[in-house]
Amino acid sequence: MLALQILFWLSASLIVWTQAGYAAALAAVVWLRARLPRSADALPRERTPKNPSSTPASLPELSLIIAAHDEQTVIAEKVANALALDYPRERLQVIVACDGCTDATARLAREAGADLVLELARGGKIRAQDAAVQQASGEIVAFSDANALWEPDAARVLVRAFEDPRVGYACGQVRFVHAARAATGHPGGGGGNPGGRGGEAAGTNQEGVYWRYELAVRALESRLSSITAGNGAIYATRRDSYIVVDPIMGHDLSLPFNIVKRGLRAVYVPAARASERMVPSLGGEFARKRRMMSHTWPILLRGGMLSPRGYPPGYALMILSHRLLRYATPVLHLLALGANVALVATGAGGGGGRVLYAVTLGLQLALLLAAALAGVLPARPLLIARYYVLTTTAPAAGLWDWLRHGTDATWTVAEGTR
Secondary structure (H helix, E strand, O other), X not given: OHHHHHHHHHHHHXXXXXXXXXXXXXXXXXXXXXXXXXXXXXXXXXOOOOOOOOOHHHOOOEEEEEEEOOOOOOHHHHHHHHHOOOOOHHHEEEEEEEEOOOOOHHHHHHHHOOOEEEEEOOOOHHHHHHHHHHHOOOOEEEEEOOOOEEOOOHHHHHXXXXXXXXXXXXXXXXXXXXXXXXXXXXXXXXXXXXXOHHHHOOOOOOHXXXXXXXXXXXXHHHHHOOOOOOOOOOEEXXXXXXXXXXXXXXXXHHHHHHHHHOOOEEEEEEEEEEEEEOOOOHHHHHHHHHHHHHHHHHHHHOOOOOOOOOOOHHHHHHHHHHHHHHHOHHHHHHHHHHHHHHHHHOOOOHHHHHHHHHHHHHHHHHHHHHHHHOOOOOOHHHHXXXXXXXXXXXXXXXXXXXXXXXXXXXXXXXXXXX
16 A cells, blocks of 8 residues: 555656656746856856857858658748858858759759759758758858758757857757647748747647747756757757768757766757747647657667766756656556546545545546547637647657557658648
8 A cells, every 4th residue: 555655656646747847946946046246157047148249251152951751842932041040141052952852942942042952862850950960061060951941040059059169059949839720920921929829719728838948948957967858850969960860869968968078068049040840730730749759768768868977966966856757757658547536446545545546536537538528629728738738648659659660760741731
């Protein structure tokens, strides 16, 4: 009985910690740190670039790399968006790396004005990016998805992070919008809030709710140390800091922690903004996250994330809290539910204990019931519950996929994002 109680409370506590307590703890540390004297060698606090309109000569040469597979519907707009950036044209190189394209992507990229178009054999996004970095002339290499549109000042703001010699990786803020809103309101053509209420009404996906929370946590991590993950829509590294990784291990997760292990910082620059269409349905979001997690588990189990060697102590705790425990949440939920059922069935804890465990079991079952009802009654609270259940299940499904048949280095476009 004691073992069941320990199992339940430990599992429940770890779920609460990784989903809410960790963010609260980061916020508290940031608040305290802002009020304590700062030593001369302390990490810099988050700051806005002091001189975003500086002369072209003060900006580094930048190579913007766009990996694309059969992106003829969006590539011309993406190249035009890149060429319209408020960045000195003589210091900007736009590279489109075509990963085994069978359509008109390469021709349209050239016609749109890309400086270099690579037509490569199909090897996956990472290998296409590797090939582009080999051809890049810029001191900074930036990366973006074919369907991600950058705001005009995004490149200038992003590269300013590298004024700090300790920074080796920087990612910006990607704002997800529904297709119904993607044509209006945004300087780059993306429009709308980052998954804001108006956009969410256009579909059942509630990714915007999670993404706002995730970005807030990312900002706190960046202020204290380094971020634990980036995003593929807008990020950059120093060319001499670029790391070649296994082609099934995406940059979003593998670059930040590896950069930190090499003694540099990985930072979040929220003022560097891009927009991208959100997967419209919860089913499509589950499929996307399941596919992402089939790439994530190899990074955890084979790619070095689990090894604490090279991590500062605080960053190791961040990796544990934000990554390892987050991905272990499906198992923690199953343990908490199973232990809770057993405790209720055996009447553990006497009168008060029985009531407590009945309430905790009721809360868990209510979450599952709300997720089930969202399929017939798409009210927003129910959709959020279903989003949580599906995206919590995705790590387990991705692990199953990877163990069963491995992970392909190639990728396909997610539903409704073009």
